[in-house]
Amino acid sequence: MKFLRMKPGHGEVLIAEGDVEVREDEQRLVEEFRRQLDAGMWAAVPLGGDGRRTAQLARSFGEVPRDADRVIFFPRAAGGR
Amino acid sequence: MVLALAATALVVLGLLWEVMAPPLSERVARHRAGRRLVPTPDYDPGRERRAEARARQLLKSCVNGEEWAMYRDLGFVRVWGRQAERPGDHATAAGTPYAYLIYPHKPILAYLPQTGRLLNEYCVAFPDQTRPYGSARLPDSDDVLAKWMALTGDERRLIETANLHLPGRQLDPRQVKRDLWRLRQWERERARSTAAGDAVTR
Numbered sequence: 400m401k402f403l404r405m406k407p408g409h410g411e412v413l414i415a416e417g418d419v420e421v422r423e424d425e426q427r428l429v430e431e432f433r434r435q436l437d438a439g440m441w442a443a444v445p446l447g448g449d450g451r452r453t454a455q456l457a458r459s460f461g462e463v464p465r466d467a468d469r470v471i472f473f474p475r476a477a478g479g480r
Numbered sequence: 481m482v483l484a485l486a487a488t489a490l491v492v493l494g495l496l497w498e499v500m501a502p503p504l505s506e507r508v509a510r511h512r513a514g515r516r517l518v519p520t521p522d523y524d525p526g527r528e529r530r531a532e533a534r535a536r537q538l539l540k541s542c543v544n545g546e547e548w549a550m551y552r553d554l555g556f557v558r559v560w561g562r563q564a565e566r567p568g569d570h571a572t573a574a575g576t577p578y579a580y581l582i583y584p585h586k587p588i589l590a591y592l593p594q595t596g597r598l599l600n601e602y603c604v605a606f607p608d609q610t611r612p613y614g615s616a617r618l619p620d621s622d623d624v625l626a627k628w629m630a631l632t633g634d635e636r637r638l639i640e641t642a643n644l645h646l647p648g649r650q651l652d653p654r655q656v657k658r659d660l661w662r663l664r665q666w667e668r669e670r671a672r673s674t675a676a677g678d679a680v681t682r
Binding site for chain 1: 524527528530531532533534535538541542543544547587603604605606607608609610611612613615616617618619622625626628629630632633634637638641642643
């Protein structure tokens, strides 16, 4: 599973990577997930195959599907002008 | 007599000072501020282009083929509202089908595809307060992808976060109507070429 983060002036950045079936990797991913949410990010998991695609917003690592290959972090939405 | 004139002159000078001092001090402050060197991060067009190229690849890998082609060809993405089903689907939810147009760094526009009626503008931003290169603004395609993920992932949450305005506040309704017309033409053309491709393979 890869954690990507959108960044102004850069595009996405790989911030963590690991196998959720490996305990140490999973722990590291959980901690990084928390860190990103604490930093004001939203987390989304792109879903779907050939047809209609959607995303799932995850509020905790437990909500991320185990077979997801990536989680995308992006700045939390705010009301614009 | 001299004393009285001197006193009057003093009073007049005092009053003049009261009137003139604030604009003068403001002008001096402005002059000083204008001369001060304010450090601004360098804008690097090459870096921004590379960021946008990366963002486009990420967007392409997340949305489906039709949405990607729509963004590539027309510059916006249509997302169907989840509270009602899209036309042609066997609807289980009640309600008129509605959709959103997602433009980069512009409000999300809700409209009724069957009539073309514009409903609302939802002003939403994704500011990155870490400002890695001095700007909180995501590349265009990342902004579109963030809106797309938030809308398809949790439409209600995004809409509740956004500031709601009537159509026409930021997006020119005439331009949007033109975009909807372009979208219809584009879909017709796409359907035609898909049908032609099917006929050739048969």
